[in-house]
Amino acid sequence: MTGPHDATAASAVAASRLTREARPPDRPAEVATATARVLERVAALVGGGLPPRRAWRIVAAREPAIAPLVVACDAGEDLVAAIARLPGPAWAQVAAMWRVAERMGAPAGPALGAAAAAFRDVAEGERAVEVALAGPRASARIVLALPLVGVLFGLLSGADALRFLLLTPLGWASIVVAVGLVALARAWTAALVRRARPDGPVPGLVLEAWAIAVSGGAAWSTAERVVAESVVPPPDAEARAAAETLAVAAEAGVPAAALLRTSALDVRRRVVADRLAAAERLNAQLVVPLGLCVLPAFVLVGVVPVVVGIASSTIAAVT
Known part of the structure; x- marks a missing residue:
């Protein structure tokens, strides 16, 4: 045994x-x-x-x-x-909602079901954002490869271009500057993609926590204290939505839990819409690092060596 x-x-x-x-x-x-x-x-x-x-x-x-x-x-x-x-941050948020349910005496099954529904909504929204970001990300990867194409173009144009890049101080400087520009473009592009898809807590989390808290039957003042102690401070828009929803429920004299969950769903849909709009704007924003970093790098390692090689060959032929 x-x-x-x-x-x-x-x-x-x-x-x-x-x-x-x-x-x-x-x-x-x-x-x-x-x-x-x-x-x-x-x-x-x-x-x-x-x-x-x-x-x-x-x-x-x-x-x-x-x-x-x-x-x-x-x-x-x-x-x-x-x-x-x-x-992962998701489990800290689950723990916060579970803590609210425990402290308020809310039924565990419905509380977990509501949390699961919130994460299902988040998953659907994230998939939509992933699809919207797939095009800009693929474009960014292709654009960042342009300087390498320029190097290959220079190699195919003749030995003079290769000699310029590898055996002259100006060629070395061109390589160093081009590498720096590509690194800057890569970091810039990554920052733009991150900005289009910010990290953060589950949208509507505080509203869901409020819904769990009030479903336990305790006073709203107690629910407010427990939610404030258990959940990270919400964004201003979500805090206003919670206050407005509670005010509507109090005025109508109806249970607030269903209204709060409806408001949480509305918050999540609004966040997804904002992220989809940001993904659409990303296509235009990626033009900036392309124009300021990638294209100059392409010129330095792809065009300048070819021009110098042609000029050197022409001068040598004339003399």
Whole structure:
């Protein structure tokens, strides 16, 4: 028979093996999809009557992305803290929503289901943004290869161009400047792409946390305090949306949870629309590093050597 220490050790080995065999996905859409899948499974198990810790333990044993939870659950660690320690910002956000549900006494199954729906929405939006960014990214890769094409063009034009690049101080200077310009263009392009797709918490997260908090039946003042203590400060627009939604619910005398989730969905759709617009603008913005960096680099290593080579050959023929 095996004791609890042996079981814990076996769990640690299994978690380590799972982590080595399959790393968590890196693309935002894949991360959001994987997170939603985990939450949906845990919600289904909790809805079926399993204690939350047991449900997380069962799902974690089959999901490499959250394999460390196996050891945490077996060791009796705080579940929220263990979720927050998982790699990736998405799990810190899940932990925040779970903390709100625990502190407010909200039903665990519906809270997890709402969080899963939020991540599903995020995954759909991220896929749309990925498709919109695919064209600009491909264009950027092609454009950054232009100086290399220029070098090949110079090599094909004759030995004089190659001699200029490799054996003269002016050629060395042209190579150094061209490499610097390409590096600058690469960094500039990467910055433009990152700006078109900013990182951050799940849009509507605070509204979802509010919906979980008020579904527990506690006073709104208590819900406000718990959300403020558990969730990162929201963007101003999201904070205003939460205040407006709560005011509408108070005036109408209706439960606020459904209104808050509708507002959260609206926030996510608006964020996706903004990111799609940014992806469309990226095509025009990439022209700037092309004109200021890549084309001059192409001229330095592709055009200048050819011109110098032709001039040298002409002068040699005349003399």
